[in-house]
Amino acid sequence: MGIVVQKYGGSSLADADAIKRVARRIVDIKKAGHDVVVAVSAMGDTTDDLLDLANGVSPLPPAREMDMLLTAGERISMALVAMAISDLGFTARSFTGSQAGVITDSVHGKAKIIDVTPGRITQAIGEGHIVIVAGFQGVSADTKEITTLGRGGTDTTAVALAAALEADVCEIYTDVDGVFTADPRIVPSARKLDTVSYEEMLELAACGAKILHLRCVEYGRRYGIPIHVRSSFSQLEGTRVSNDARPDAQPDLQPTGTTQGDTMEQPIIAGVAHDRSEAKITVVGVPDKVGEAARIFEALADAQINLDMIVQNVSAAATSLTDISFTLPRTDGQSAMSALARIQAEVGYDKLLYDDKIGKVSLIGAGMRSHPGITSKFFGALASAGVNIGMISTSEIRISVIVDEASVDDAVRATHTAFDLDADEVEAVVYGGSGR
């Protein structure tokens, strides 16, 4: 039988008992006759604890050393899972990302996988072993340094392994039963989606639904790997992410007789996502001349900073000046401010403002393309909940707004209810994890 690739998140590996439970699940698949390759995350909140530790030692730790530190978390898990498997009478071989052949570019902290050369994995499988791979890490082809893929990156390790090994499916085991119409920690009445398209899942992940790492969904779509998101705490079927359209979210919106895969009429909304990891920078008083915006964004690109929303307004300070605001990951806030400070004299702007008390709320659904009135309903729901909108951006299948960080939960709940996404009875179960 084929190769099964699985991923277990930190919440599924929180302590020794949890690790033994996961080992039993892995062994069950092996007993059923499959070859098994497992990507593991660091135990519980280990990565956050290591980050806190690093920040306690140094306010701006070197990126290379940060990656050396953080990859230790996954190494602990891989060895412990392999030990627990061996205790059940099966042999497992654990490999670091580098040993497993996960080759990345050289950007510390957010490296991209550029190739997977799984020679040692296939050899170990051939010898009858279960293979455990430390997630979220690789080695740079150029610098030979150890890299990490960014927070949540073990999902991407798993899908990249599934693609390289030509696995039939990649199972992502986590602490909820699948992908829901909103984060069940904020909306207990959120509904589980049985299926979701790569396209919608990409938007959900990009907008902060941390149930899946964005690049794992990109990878899955590029290589046609179906992703099955499910709980390691239950035996329930989870959510299948694939090319199929989503027939399940609001069955009443389906024309009768449609089947899974029909794209004739899709339920409008897949879900509401939120993100508290962004900050906003405003460059105040930029001379309104050709080339100024290009210079600003070139400086940010040189500092390897990914921007999200960008807005340019007539400056509140004076005419012939503009204010440029943009959002970016909070973790890049300080380097962006430094990069911009360096070009102040050259650009001639007035000052910089930094705000990290913001949140982003996004409404996502492929059916939006063909349904007018979604924006007005969304903004109406926010207004009724007393939530002020700071910035707006849209794609074909998404509307996002920036709001005060303190209003995020209210905004998500109000939007979820306004679009009739609340389940009638069953409350979504959150089995573990601190939500950190």
Ligand code: ADP
């Ligand atoms: P793991 O440790 O398994 O990687 P994560 O904490 O990274 O788990 O991701 C799972 C969490 O994602 C859930 O506990 C939930 O709080 C959060 N989440 C956010 N949005 C969603 C969503 N739309 N559906 C399900 N879970 C979501």
Ligand code: ASP
């Ligand atoms: N341990 C890493 C993190 O916490 C990677 C992962 O869990 O996927 O972000």
Ligand code: MG
């Ligand atoms: Mg995760």
